[in-house]
Amino acid sequence: MKLGRMNHIGVATPDIEASIAFYKEVMGAQVVTEPFVLESQKVRVCFVETPQQGGALGTTGGTQIELLQPTEADSAVGKWLEKNPLGGQHHICWEVEDITEAKAWFEAQGKRVLGEPRVGAHGTMIFFVHPKDMGGQLTEIMERPREAH
Template sequence: MKPAFTLGRMNHLGYAVPDMDAAIAHYRDVMGASVVTEPFDMPEQGVKVCFVHTPGNGEDGNGTAGTQVELLSPLDGNSPVAGFIAKNPLGGQHHVCFEVPDIEEARAYFDGIGKRILGPTRIGAHGTPIFFVHPKDMMGMLTEIMETPEETH
């Protein structure tokens, strides 16, 4: 019997960082990242964001993307990420993000099984609809659910 919900591809791990430039330098110089997007502001979410691309299976010709690392830094003291940094001055893993083919169906599923959804569905950093599920309902991890971007369908 097929479950009511199927786990999608892990799109990214979100890391809150106190200094975006230092974090980018770390991924390039220490971790050997060759593709890091230009940081951009998301004022509606109170964060500056950039993505570190990890290699996928695309090297073997099938085009599968690697998982990304999303770097998040607060735009100001009112950002939810600022609170995270206040508790974790070095930064750290903030959330995990999984893709789903239909965001409305996924939201209805999580809501229907009593999981606490944090805020409305909104457009995320990839330009697709997202929502977050409370960490207390997700084994201690803030979980982002994201509609699969069209370029990875």
């Protein structure tokens, strides 16, 4: 396997509207997508766009911030926020070309894949790998969107 693009950093927040205001007003984000509920993860989610290398300030194409607010306390992100009430970096997401091959790859390396591949926030298939097998980072593996998101 060759390393793919870092699609996004998942950032948990107790208040997604306050976080959007922070990224716009303090950090100067120019483009933030509309929040929507991702039922399978029990989160409200939106993306903060960032410029890529060589891109003008305020443009898109760089690694995104994925803001995540739990819709239920009894959910993965809800439990994470209990321990980290301010929010913060929750996971890192890497793109792969083929989700089935990627799952087989990580399993062959002895990495614990958490559940079966399912549809993620970008509409492509994703799975998570256990942080204890990944240098302490909860890691999302995501099939690369075929068009720019």
